[in-house]
Amino acid sequence: MELESIYQNVIDGNAPAVQAGVQAALASGASADTLLQDTLIRAMQEVGRRYEIGDLYVPEMLIAARAMQAGLNVLKPLLVAGGVQAAGRVAIGTVHGDLHDIGKNLVGMMLEGAGIEVKDLGNDVPPEKFVQAAQDGAQIIAMSALLTTTMASMKKTIDALEKAGVRNKVKVIIGGAPVTSAYAKQIGADGYAPDASSASRLVKELIGA
């Protein structure tokens, strides 16, 4: 019952209720891992599904993600102490020259909501910073571009990964309004996702989680 109300509160975007619910569930003996899987991750999957079919709008997804985050913040120290590994490590950013971050943020939130460790490099991210993230152990480099004029930075970043000798250590995925799967192939990316839910599925597929 308790778990069900946490799940619903994530979907409704009620952050204080999620935080309190998670704390109460822990106090009554639920495990952090169970709470993560059965409430937060499951709720964000549902949020992603409804967004994908046009049932939820961007602000609703943002407040759901914020509520998920409130629960995750309570669980994180316990998950770390308990040795629970993240399902994967992704470094995400909007490419050099581009300041649009909503799509990138939505993808980051969905990934976190899927139990993946996300390093947010922000927007206007130069290729060197993506290279650094790859050297620091990211398994996936996720790039976003919202403008036809900044897409070329994706290719430049892949070239920079090659040059630094880390291209084969990471998978590269891309997305954003002007981006297509054909473009992903053309610049040698490993995948393309049209929206945040698909991005989360794509990441899991690529890292075999």
Add this chain to the structure above:
Amino acid sequence: METLLSFNDRQVRIGPQHPFVVIGERINPTRRKKLLETMAAGDFSVALDDARNQIAAGAQVLDVNAGVPGADEPKLLADLTRALMQSVSAPLCFDSANPDALQAALALYTGKALINSTTGEEKMLSVVLPLAAKYHAAVIGVITGDKGVPATPEARLEVARKIVQRAADYGIPAEDIIIDCLALTVGADSNAGRVTLDTMRLVQQELGVNLSLGASNVSFGLPDRKSINAAYLALGIARGLTAAITDPTVPELRTTILACDVLMGHDEYSMRWIKSFRAAQKVAAIA
């Protein structure tokens, strides 16, 4: 202040004493599969249809974006420009961040074009302004500074001021700078709409320049985007917005803009409003 754009002998004037100018946004392959595929194949038939439809719906200027992923943008923009110049008679607004593409299009254009755009970043100003000066084009200046989009209207005004001043260094007069106060997405930040409106008022008061807006961004991720976009245009027009890059083929936007022209004193005896209403009635009667 009045910004004059032209194509051959066709002239368009942007300014507070003139009807609102719509810069048609549809010739942009982003999220438009058919346009993308045809343009990539060097076929401009869809683009030309977009051009004609937008002009018929009241666009006075056409934005032209040739950002096809992986294509040779300078060549594509030049070819598209040539095709448009042969088929339609409206000033063009070249939409690219690639200086070679801008150069290629400006070099063959016959008239006074609009460049979309420069930001307030030095690396952009030093590339775009010389092109504008060389080809005697007007420029849209977006209020993004060296550290991104400033949070407050006052800080955004300073970026606008810098753009106008740097333009003057290149001999470009203030009337050839149109400031875009940047509509960010209200669905992600509830204050985004308000900050941009306050910036418009401030820039208009302090610099007196013309203002344009990419007016479709603001409603991203919300239902019934048309209503939000239309309301935003009206609020902007009341604060000095004199042009917008938007889609005039959306009836709600077209109607709002015509109504604003009536209310701002730009439609004598409401003749254009009445004419447009009758035309819509006629279409409805046939359907």
